[in-house]
Amino acid sequence: MSSPIHHLRDAARERGLTVAVAESLTSGLLASEVGKGEAAGEWFSGGVVAYRMPVKTHVLGVPDGTDPTSPECATALATGVRALLDADVAVSTTGVGGPDDEDGHPAGTVYLGWATADDAGAEHFRFDGEPEDVLAATVDHAVRLLVRLAEAERRRA
Secondary structure, three states, X not given: OOOHXXXXXXXXXXXXXXXXXXXXXXXXXXXXXXXXXXXXXXXXXXXXXXXXXXXXXXXXXOOOOOOOXXXXXXXXXXXXXXXXXXXXXXXXXXXXXXXXXXXXXXXOEEEEEEEOOOOEEEEEEEOOOOHHHHHHXXXXXXXXXXXXXXXXXXXXX
């Protein structure tokens, strides 16, 4: 059975798309997973780990005062990294990995942002388990979101 990374690679290569990621919650785990894809140098533009709010704001354009665990932050991260790395599609991760709640958000609260040339938005998830479980689920869902975005872009071609 083909993995989501293979699906991403195929969709990106067939359409000639480039992919980028912005990570807060996952601290580079998503970029590492995407970079495992065959011929990633052809279609993976790269990623930015923006853990602290000043980095989110100054590098990726997240507006000052934005809740870091919010759909607004996730969308801004994805839009910012897409522009910064001149990619066709981008996904971002932000949230609370746990084990404790943070700033009024329960552990396991996750937002995945996404951006294409035509649109941007965010998806909300709530994952259970230890921090490692939350991070693994986040990376898995983020890769699957990238596949959906790339396949949608391919169909428009």
